[in-house]
Amino acid sequence: MLPIFTAIKERLNSVSAKFNAAGFPAVKHVDLDKGQYLQPELHEIFPLPAVFYSSTVDWSTTPGNVQKGTAIIETVIVLQSSASAAYGSSTLQEAEKVLAYHSQVHKYLQGLKGVCFTSLKRLRSGDVPVAAGFYAYATTYQCEVTDSSTHLLSDYVEETMDDVVVTRKPLEPYAPKEETGFIVDDVG
16 A cells, blocks of 8 residues: 555655664665565666565445455564674674664654554564575564545546446458568578
8 A cells, every 4th residue: 555655665764863872873765565575686686675565455335335354554664784693693692783773663663653554553564585695674564544535536436346247349350461572581
């Protein structure tokens, strides 16, 4: 959902000074989750630390064509790991730093709410197996959402889509057009 994605981006951008004051680098990249951290060689390079977003919503329609739903939001925080961590030998100090960073991001997202969604509430969190050189940590939030844009469309649509009648017109027979100039013969 765009309003939630936008709110997360704006929140993380607005607290960048707080990250720095706490001794952490600010989030530099917020994007839709397309698996960039799972196969980085298939995607554009993204700056780190990064937060990737995905969502699903189970909708129901109320009287007046307002839709309400329960949204499941997943954020994946991706950090650079040291060379030693990439081979499974991370130090206790680096592990503590990574976990503290996840807590810092969560602190700014837990309770975030907007005009069309209630407060984000954490459901679960945990490590994500990723390519060497990265740490990834996923946190899943839940909130209730409202979308009133469906009733706004009723001003433009006289009938719901289920009542639309489609009539088919037969296609005209194919007649190749004469072209002037060079003719390319497909030899294959």
